[in-house]
Amino acid sequence: MQLISPDPANIAYLGTQDTNPPATEIEPLEKLFSTLESYPTYRFSDIQEKWLPNSGGVYVIYDSRGALYVGRTGNLYRRIRLQHFSGERDYSSFRSLLMDKLSITKEDELTNYLRTCKFRFILLPDENQQKDLEHYTKIRLKPFINN
Numbered sequence: 001m002q003l004i005s006p007d008p009a010n011i012a013y014l015g016t017q018d019t020n021p022p023a024t025e026i027e028p029l030e031k032l033f034s035t036l037e038s039y040p041t042y043r044f045s046d047i048q049e050k051w052l053p054n055s056g057g058v059y060v061i062y063d064s065r066g067a068l069y070v071g072r073t074g075n076l077y078r079r080i081r082l083q084h085f086s087g088e089r090d091y092s093s094f095r096s097l098l099m100d101k102l103s104i105t106k107e108d109e110l111t112n113y114l115r116t117c118k119f120r121f122i123l124l125p126d127e128n129q130q131k132d133l134e135h136y137t138k139i140r141l142k143p144f145i146n147n
Contacts, residue, residue: 029136032122032129036060036137041118044085052077058133059121060141061094067141068117069094072130076121085114097145 041062042052056074060067061084071094073079088107089096095110104110124130138147 029132032124032133033136033140036120036122036133039120039122041120043115043118044080045115047081047085052081053123054078055123056125056127056130057121057123058130058137059119060137060143061117061119063113063117063144065144067143068098069145070134070137070141070143071146072124072134074127076123080119080121086111094145101145 036058054075054077056072057076058070058072059076059080061069061071071079083092084094087095089099089110095107098113099105099110102110102113104113122133124133
């Protein structure tokens with residue numbers, strides 16, 4: 001599926017100049033995006049394995065500015081809790097990018113900063129759906145880190 005920006009000024013549908021792609025291309029992504037945005041946010045400091053699943057999906061991390069990072073994974077618990085929250089910059093592109101953007105030099109400083117951040121997620125076992133929704137969500141939210 002070709003991903004299409006909701007802003008007609010930014011689209012070139014299937015490599016042409018057509019700025020009116022079929023609505024059937026956008027509607028499923030918009031529905032998934034709306035569902036993701038309707039879900040509650042959770043604080044990093046409150047993560048527990050029993051409610052953060054070991055399943056795949058798309059997630060958005062927020063700070064006081066708004067959307068910070070959009071990602072996808074085959075295992076939400078491993079990615080969010082073990083890599084992004086308590087991991088090391090060498091094993092998490094999110095931590096590495098965030099440390100660079102915020103000029104943070106120590107891992108524990110970053111972990112303390114992340115305690116103030118929130119995230120939300122949607123379960124999507126299909127990897128193609130994950131890729132499509134991740135891309136569409138980046139277009140819609142324009143995250144600070146991976147826009």
